[in-house]
Amino acid sequence: MTKVVLVTGGNAGIGFELSKSIAQKGHKVWLAARNPVSGEEAVAKLKQEGLNVKSVRLDVTDLASIIAAKEVIEKEDGKVDVLVNNAGVGLIDQDQNALTVDLKIIRECFEANFYGLIQTTQTFAPLIEAAASATGYAVILNVSSDMASNTYQARPGSQLHVVAYNTSKAAANSYTIALAHELKKQNIKVNAVTPGYTSTKLNSFGQGAKDVTSSARILLPWALLDKDGPTGLFIQEDGKEMPW
Numbered sequence: 001m002t003k004v005v006l007v008t009g010g011n012a013g014i015g016f017e018l019s020k021s022i023a024q025k026g027h028k029v030w031l032a033a034r035n036p037v038s039g040e041e042a043v044a045k046l047k048q049e050g051l052n053v054k055s056v057r058l059d060v061t062d063l064a065s066i067i068a069a070k071e072v073i074e075k076e077d078g079k080v081d082v083l084v085n086n087a088g089v090g091l092i093d094q095d096q097n098a099l100t101v102d103l104k105i106i107r108e109c110f111e112a113n114f115y116g117l118i119q120t121t122q123t124f125a126p127l128i129e130a131a132a133s134a135t136g137y138a139v140i141l142n143v144s145s146d147m148a149s150n151t152y153q154a155r156p157g158s159q160l161h162v163v164a165y166n167t168s169k170a171a172a173n174s175y176t177i178a179l180a181h182e183l184k185k186q187n188i189k190v191n192a193v194t195p196g197y198t199s200t201k202l203n204s205f206g207q208g209a210k211d212v213t214s215s216a217r218i219l220l221p222w223a224l225l226d227k228d229g230p231t232g233l234f235i236q237e238d239g240k241e242m243p244w
């Protein structure tokens with residue numbers, strides 16, 4: 001079955017590579033970008049490979065843009081089989097120490113990584129439910145982070161206490177848990193998956209990080225889960241469960 005897939009933040013980094021991998025499997029991808037020029041450029045690259053990809057403007061911090069994107073997709077496809085909540089910011093060039101972080105930075109991370117994820121999910125819920133009614137299931141994949149794991153961060157000797165980013169991603173994980181429970185009866189699978197440390201602009205193309213192709217490979221099976229696939233899990237890069 002050809003699925004209709006929406007990837008937020010699809011114009012760059014992991015989202016772009018994941019969009020490509022999903023389209024290469026024969027699915028239709030709505031590549032969402034906050035900057036329409038960047039979205040069109042990304043789609044043009046994928047179209048050169050003959051992939052079924054369309055660009056749509058969607059800024060996860062701007063509800064009007066999310067509603068407009070939903071209307072475009074509803075008109076053309078009437079459903080979304082898979083929503084990948086990938087868009088995110090790190091702001092790691094800013095002070096993110098617990099005592100000195102500026103609340104502005106915390107709010108900025110929460111706007112994209114938490115509120116943005118929620119309002120995108122809520123707005124697209126009718127189209128995701130339409131897919132579940134039509135095919136028996138649908139999927140929401142929330143792209144999480146190792147740094148969202150409170151268990152991991154609480155270990156003695158743990159590092160990378162990047163407060164604004166970590167708290168916003170941990171909050172998104174908590175939302176993932178609630179959403180998975182709530183959507184279970186409709187067989188809508190909701191999981192959080194961390195691709196692990198990846199070289200992207202989010203971390204200023206950090207040294208020693210894996211490439212986006214490897215990260216897309218980790219996320220791909222969780223976007224394209226089958227009808228009997230799991231829900232309510234937090235998955236780490238080796239495919240095993242990560243402690244929340």
Ligand SMILES: NC(=O)c1ccc[n+]([C@@H]2O[C@H](COP(=O)([O-])OP(=O)(O)OC[C@H]3O[C@@H](n4cnc5c(N)ncnc54)[C@H](OP(=O)(O)O)[C@@H]3O)[C@@H](O)[C@H]2O)c1
Pocket residue numbers: 008009010011012013014015033034035038058059060061085086087088089112116143144145146194195196197198199200201202203209
């Ligand atoms: N890189 C890592 O090591 C790593 C590890 C674990 C998890 N992750 C997660 O992976 C996801 C993708 O990040 P990435 O590493 O690929 O970084 P990236 O290359 O910076 O990509 C982030 C994407 O999100 C988009 N975005 C940011 N704010 C947005 C907004 N308000 N509305 C819509 N789109 C927005 C960006 O758009 P613009 O191009 O316009 O900025 C870009 O397309 C994030 O959720 C991140 O937390 C990354």
